[in-house]
Amino acid sequence: MKGLNVGEAAAQTGWSPRMLRYLEGAGLVVPDRSRSGYRQYGLLELNQLRSLRALRERFGVELTDVAFAARLDREPALRAAVETWLAGTRLSALDWEQRKHERLLVA
Amino acid sequence: MKGLNVGEAAAQTGWSPRMLRYLEGAGLVVPDRSRSGYRQYGLLELNQLRSLRALRERFGVELTDVAFAARLDREPALRAAVETWLAGTRLSALDWEQRKHERLLVA
DNA sequence: AAGACCTTGACATGCTTGTGGTAAGGTTGG
DNA sequence: CCAACCTTACCACAAGCATGTCAAGGTCTT
Numbered sequence: 001m002k003g004l005n006v007g008e009a010a011a012q013t014g015w016s017p018r019m020l021r022y023l024e025g026a027g028l029v030v031p032d033r034s035r036s037g038y039r040q041y042g043l044l045e046l047n048q049l050r051s052l053r054a055l056r057e058r059f060g061v062e063l064t065d066v067a068f069a070a071r072l073d074r075e076p077a078l079r080a081a082v083e084t085w086l087a088g089t090r091l092s093a094l095d096w097e098q099r100k101h102e103r104l105l106v107a
Numbered sequence: 108m109k110g111l112n113v114g115e116a117a118a119q120t121g122w123s124p125r126m127l128r129y130l131e132g133a134g135l136v137v138p139d140r141s142r143s144g145y146r147q148y149g150l151l152e153l154n155q156l157r158s159l160r161a162l163r164e165r166f167g168v169e170l171t172d173v174a175f176a177a178r179l180d181r182e183p184a185l186r187a188a189v190e191t192w193l194a195g196t197r198l199s200a201l202d203w204e205q206r207k208h209e210r211l212l213v214a
Numbered sequence: 215a216a217g218a219c220c221t222t223g224a225c226a227t228g229c230t231t232g233t234g235g236t237a238a239g240g241t242t243g244g
Numbered sequence: 245c246c247a248a249c250c251t252t253a254c255c256a257c258a259a260g261c262a263t264g265t266c267a268a269g270g271t272c273t274t
Contacts (some may be wrong), residue, residue, distance in 0.1 A: 005250070017250090018234065026231095030199065036241055038250055048195040055192060059185050064231075065175040068168070069189045070196055072176070078166050082176045085162060088155040089177055092137065112220070124220090125264065133261095143271060145220060169230095171261075 003031065003040035013049040020049070026063060028052065028070075110138065110147035120156035127156070133170060135159065135177075 010017045023029045031039040055061045117124045130136045136155045138146040162168045
């Protein structure tokens with residue numbers, strides 16, 4: 001039942017121990033602790049660390065972006081507000097012709 | 108059919124003209140241009156600017172976060188990768204008891 | 215033609231992110 | 245008990261973000 005400690009987890013995921021502590025502070029990957037306070041990384045956390053790395057490498061995603069995605073997942077009100085915003089960006093991608101109505105209103 | 112120019116749009120949305128130019132550079136709110144190159148903000152853009160402000164004020168959202176949400180909306184592969192990640196965070200919020208299986212595997 | 219706008223481009227600045235160190239001290243396993 | 249880990253707490257620092265301001269020049273309205 002003992003997971004890997006921070007150095008072992010780092011070795012297996014390609015992060016530095018320093019970054020693993022940083023990620024915990026950022027709330028992105030939070031391991032359990034042993035009685036004496038050592039971080040204990042289990043399979044779940046190792047997978048999170050690996051998929052986090054994949055996100056950065058393959059998509060150039062920042063850690064703040066990932067934290068934001070988690071927020072979006074947890075806060076329905078935020079999600080709704082962002083959806084409202086996105087509706088606008090989708091509209092502005094539409095054809096010029098489809099904006100006649102608006103142009104009339106602003107004229 | 109002429110929209111508002113940058114100073115007028117700024118006055119009506121609470122942004123500075125400087126920030127309106129910045130937002131255009133960031134791809135967040137991109138107005139049309141008049142023949143001579145002046146930015147022309149229509150109803151759609153004004154609404155985008157207002158909802159962008161609301162996102163920041165009410166939710167403390169950064170502009171980079173909003174840009175990321177737009178990316179999520181446009182890139183299905185990215186969305187899928189983030190979904191994979193999110194699955195992990197949902198699991199780690201689960202009850203201790205529900206992780207017996209994993210603990211056995213790591214032991 | 216003048217004044218008030220606009221354009222781009224540059225420089226400055228304060229804050230945050232991501233990352234590395236280092237120091238002082240606790241834990242663990244042989 | 246000693247070496248090799250771990251802990252927290254700092255300091256540093258490059259890069260990027262969010263803003264402001266200023267300069268040199270174009271446009272528009274009266």
